[in-house]
Amino acid sequence: MxxxxxxxxxxxxxxxxxxxxxxxxxxxxxxxxxxxxxxxxxxxxxxxxxxxxxxxxxxxxxxxxxxxxxxxxxxxxxxxxxxxxxxxxxxxxxxxxxxxxxxxxxxxxxxxxxxxxxxxxxxxxxxxxxxxxxxxxxxxxxxxxxxxxxxxxxxxxxxxxxxxxxxxxxxxxQAELEALEKGLGKPEHPVVAIVGGAKVSTKIDLLQNLVTRVDALVIGGGMANTFIAAQGIDVGKSLCEHDLADTAKAIMAEAEKSGCAIVLPLDGVVAREFKADADNEIVDIHAIPADAMMLDVGPKSVDAVNEWISKAATLVWNGPLGAFEISPFDRATVSAAKHAAEQTRAGNLVSVAGGGDTVSALNHAGVADDFTYVSTAGGAFLEWMEGKELPGVAVLHG
The missing domain is CATH 3.40.50.1260 (Phosphoglycerate kinase, N-terminal domain)
Known part of the structure; x- marks a missing residue:
């Protein structure tokens, strides 16, 4: 920079x-x-x-x-x-x-x-x-x-x-730009990115940029269902953009070419209704019931995410792993956030997070203060992650 x-x-x-x-x-x-x-x-x-x-x-x-x-x-x-x-x-x-x-x-x-x-x-x-x-x-x-x-x-x-x-x-x-430089500008490898949220359609540019720059990309939230469905797996009534199957496949192909591991859920927490404390069960990703929806990733998936966080020198996080706003579908996000915070406190990890839902999720997990840097900027943080030049920053370089 x-x-x-x-x-x-x-x-x-x-x-x-x-x-x-x-x-x-x-x-x-x-x-x-x-x-x-x-x-x-x-x-x-x-x-x-x-x-x-x-x-x-x-x-x-x-x-x-x-x-x-x-x-x-x-x-x-x-x-x-x-x-x-x-x-x-x-x-x-x-x-x-x-x-x-x-x-x-x-x-x-x-x-x-x-x-x-x-x-x-x-x-x-x-x-x-x-x-x-x-x-x-x-x-x-x-x-x-x-x-x-x-x-x-x-x-x-x-x-x-x-x-x-x-x-x-x-x-x-200044603090934001210095943190972002450590996150994706000149990061220490391995770099792991966690990207969650509801829809792939809002984060296509982000995912396309990240697969060429990080060592592993963890995909969670509703957007993970689109990637799972693109592999021919039935996701039941889960939130899914079936029309973006080709986009998901193209992103996975680009990741393979770039040597970036795509980390998708192995299991999920499913329920028949979207409400707090709804009856739920943990199922393998290949066994999502036709009348259920996945609202969080399961314990095997969390272990896989935490394993990647343990290997990472740099973590960039945007978006929750599940519907963290309602219990008990906040477990995966809270577990991964706490593990990232521990690794950061131990001096093993530079952790940079941003985006409205992400800030709320880290506050919910009680670990926002333990991350290296948490950006309160929504759109600007996302555009920076997409690799775009920000006019208000570019002009400061004179």
């Missing part, structure tokens, strides 16, 4: 206006933020810049207002949670460009923090128009991007600004 500048390359920034792109797209209920993880992730960058006397001007989007002003997508609703996490006053400007922004910035003292209104209230943000980007750039002397989760979008505040102002990676962006 080419070098990019970080906050370590910034000196004497007292009094400088620093535009910091952060991810404040947090879940809310009844006007209150219900999960402040994303705010907590960007706090170190904001505090470091503030402590060095910079005028810290936060740029972010919230929801999908599509270029219109939508009251319940105003960042004013998020500002109190930002103040709480930072334990510092955060001023708010009712627009991210024009007089409201200019006037609020003029009032700032060194070390102050200002949150500008939702950048997506302007159509120029997502279109990355030169006019809108230039108006945003007028507000700052330097640009810091700390929103990896939005780095797969070439928007004005994630990509355009870096063409106008000296650009740097914030601490979260």
């Amino acid at each position: 080419p070098a990019f500048k970080t906050l370590d390359d910034l000196s004497d920034i007292a009094g400088k206006r620093v535009l910091v792109r952060v991810d404040l797209n947090v879940p809310m209920k009844d006007g209150k933020v219900t999960d402040a993880t994303r705010i907590e992730r960007v706090a170190p960058t904001i505090q470091e810049l503030s402590n060095k006397g910079a005028k810290v001007i936060l740029l972010a989007h919230f929801g999908r207002p599509k270029g219109e002003v939508v009251a319940d997508m105003s960042l004013k609703l998020v500002a109190p949670a930002v103040e709480e996490v930072l334990d510092q006053h955060v001023a708010f400007a009712s627009d991210c460009i024009g007089a409201p922004a200019t006037e609020a910035i003029a009032k700032m003292g060194n070390g102050d923090i200002l949150l500008l209104e939702n950048t997506r209230f302007h159509k120029g943000e997502e279109k990355n128009t030169p006019e809108f980007t230039a108006r945003l750039a007028e507000n700052g002397d330097l640009y810091v991007n700390d929103a990896f989760s939005a780095a797969h979008r070439a928007h004005a505040s994630t990509e355009g600004l870096a063409h106008h102002l000296p650009a740097y990676a914030g601490r979260t962006m």
